Amino acid sequence: MDNIELHNDLTIRDYKEADYDEIVRFWLLTDMGNPERGDSKETIKRTIELGGKLLVMESKSSKQICGTSWMTFDGRRILLHHFGILPECQGKGLSKILLRESLQFVKSNGAQVKLEVHSTNIKAINLYKKFGFKHLGEYNVYIIRDVSNL
Ligand SMILES: CC(C)(COP(=O)(O)OP(=O)(O)OC[C@H]1O[C@@H](n2cnc3c(N)ncnc32)[C@H](O)[C@@H]1OP(=O)(O)O)[C@@H](O)C(=O)NCCC(=O)NCCS
DSSP states (O other), X not given: OOOOOOSTTEEEEEOOGGGHHHHHHHHHHTTOOOGGGOOOHHHXXXXXXXXXXXXXXXXXXXXXXXXXXXXXXXXXXXXXXXXXXXXXXXXXXXXXXXXXXXXXXXXXXXXXXXXXXXXXXXXXXXXXXXXXXXXXXXXXXXXXXOOTTO
């Protein structure tokens, strides 16, 4: 894999459909791509149509995707998820650049922003706290994945 020249070679742009396959590989690599989550091309498109945004951090020279930040909007709040940096690019401060840009989108929308992070993910927790996220309390998270029997 090509080295990514940092900062002056990086750009943050909106997701485009042609990114999908690379993004799916990226999400698998960063443990954000469980197929059960149902993050299809159509789902991404729908969330963008509903006022969300999927930001992609990319190397201008190699075109390699090195970060993603997906913000979905339900009309009330923004949920920040699939926020990650390619393993070989981690530890260089890139997440702060991507999160800063993500929060500009949040600011322009004006809604509150929420996220879920595993309690053992210390790097991400430190990052989010640094940018002003406050722990909401000891909530557990529940989901119904299979709605066919409802
Ligand atoms: C979480 C993640 C985005 C952080 O990106 P990164 O490139 O590793 O981190 P950065 O170098 O940009 O550092 C950003 C901040 O993270 C925190 N951090 C980074 N490495 C850390 C470590 N080893 N220990 C504790 N905190 C750490 C610090 O607060 C740091 O800010 P600082 O350097 O000013 O102190 C990245 O590790 C990642 O993509 N992980 C896999 C996907 C993931 O778990 N995403 C979050 C889902 S909720």
